[in-house]
Amino acid sequence: MIDRKNRYGRTAARNHDADGLARRPSSATIDIHAHIVVPQAAKLAQPHVDISRIPLAYFADGPTREINAQQEKDVSEVMTTIDRRLFDLDKMGIDIQVVAPAPGQCYYSVDSKIAEAAHRLANDGVVEYCLRKPDRFVGLGVVTLQEPEIAVRELDYIMKDLKLKGVEILTNVDGQELSDPKFRPFFARAEQLGAFIMMHPNGFTHGERLTHFYLNNVLGNPLDTTLALHNLIFSGTLARFPDLKLMAVHGGGYLPGYSGRIDHAWGARQDCHGELPLPPTTYLRQVYLDTVVFSYHQLAYLIDVFGPDRIVMGTDYPFDMAEYNPIGHVAGVSGMDEGTLAQIAGGNAARVLGLDV
Numbered sequence: 001m002i003d004r005k006n007r008y009g010r011t012a013a014r015n016h017d018a019d020g021l022a023r024r025p026s027s028a029t030i031d032i033h034a035h036i037v038v039p040q041a042a043k044l045a046q047p048h049v050d051i052s053r054i055p056l057a058y059f060a061d062g063p064t065r066e067i068n069a070q071q072e073k074d075v076s077e078v079m080t081t082i083d084r085r086l087f088d089l090d091k092m093g094i095d096i097q098v099v100a101p102a103p104g105q106c107y108y109s110v111d112s113k114i115a116e117a118a119h120r121l122a123n124d125g126v127v128e129y130c131l132r133k134p135d136r137f138v139g140l141g142v143v144t145l146q147e148p149e150i151a152v153r154e155l156d157y158i159m160k161d162l163k164l165k166g167v168e169i170l171t172n173v174d175g176q177e178l179s180d181p182k183f184r185p186f187f188a189r190a191e192q193l194g195a196f197i198m199m200h201p202n203g204f205t206h207g208e209r210l211t212h213f214y215l216n217n218v219l220g221n222p223l224d225t226t227l228a229l230h231n232l233i234f235s236g237t238l239a240r241f242p243d244l245k246l247m248a249v250h251g252g253g254y255l256p257g258y259s260g261r262i263d264h265a266w267g268a269r270q271d272c273h274g275e276l277p278l279p280p281t282t283y284l285r286q287v288y289l290d291t292v293v294f295s296y297h298q299l300a301y302l303i304d305v306f307g308p309d310r311i312v313m314g315t316d317y318p319f320d321m322a323e324y325n326p327i328g329h330v331a332g333v334s335g336m337d338e339g340t341l342a343q344i345a346g347g348n349a350a351r352v353l354g355l356d357v
Helices: 039-048 062-079 083-092 113-133 147-160 181-193 219-235 260-268 296-306 326-331 338-353
Strands: 032-037 096-101 137-139 166-170 196-200 243-250 289-292
Touching: 032 062, 032 113, 032 338, 039 113, 062 083, 096 113, 096 166, 096 196, 096 338, 113 137, 113 147, 147 181, 219 243, 219 260, 243 296, 296 326, 326 338
Parallel strands: 032 096, 096 137, 166 196, 196 243, 243 289
Antiparallel strands: none
16 A cells, blocks of 8 residues: 555656666757646636536546545646756756646637637746746647637647647547547648647546546546547548647557557458558557656557657656656666667657757
C-alpha cells in the first residue's frame, strides 16, 4: 500500500537503473507534453460546464473524485506559477517544456460564444506564462473546435499573432469524432500553417464500466486516443493531410501496440478497406507518439516499429499519472545509443516545433 492518497514521482512500472540527470545528452532536452491552468479562462467558462459531458470527471466513483480533488489542490501552484515547476524541470534534466492548458480547458461542451471568449483568455494566458521564462517554456493554444470556422480563425491568431507553436485538441469534440468532415477545414489550415497538434484525451466517452479504480483515466484515456486514431485513419483524414503535425499522447494509446490488426482488417474486409490506397499503418506512421508509456519494453517497441524519428519525450507533468524520470526512461531502453537518446529527448521535438536550440 502507498502511504498517502496519491503520490508524484518516479513510476512503479519499471526499475530506475538509468538516471536522467546522469544520462542526459549534451543537446537540448524537451518535454513536449505538459500542462498549465489559466485561471481567468476557468473563471469564465467553468460555471457553464456540464460535468455529465466531461467523461473523466463524470465516470468516477467517490474515492476517485476524492483523490482528484486532492490532486487539484496539490498541483494548483505549479499549474499557475513557475518557480516550483522550474525546480522540477531542473531535477528531471529538462531544458525546455512545451505547456498547454489542462484538457479540461478545452471547453467543447460549452456554448460556443462563451467557449471562444474563454479560449482567448486561455491562449493569452499561455503566452503570459511562457514569457515569464521564454528560454524554458514553449506554448500551445486551444481552439473552439465545436465550431470549426471559429477554430480556424483562432488557429490563425494562435500561430500568427501569439506566435505559439500549435494547439492542443481533445480526442473527441463533445462526443463527435475528429474524423467528421466538418473538421477538415481545421486540419487543412493546421497543415498549411505547420501547426503542431497535441491530441489529448479527457476520459472515455462511454465510461459506465470504468468508474472504479480510476479506470477512466488508466484505461479510458488511452482507449479514447485509440478510437480517435482509428477513425482518423480509416476515414482517410490522415491520408488527406499527409503533412499534418499530429502527436498522440500516452504513446498513442493502444493502437500502436496492436497495429497489425488494422492492416489485417484492411486486407480482409471491404468495410475496413474503404478508400485507403495503402495499409492503415502507413498513416499511423505519420503520427508522433510521446514516451509516456512508463515501461522500457513498451517504449522500445514503439521505437523499433515506428522509428526513433516519430518518438518525442513527454511527461504529462504535473499530474500523479505523469512520468518524472523521462530522460532516464529513454536512456534505459536496451541498446539505446547517445544519438538516438538525443533525438528522442529533444531533437525530434525541436524539429517538429521549429525551435532553434
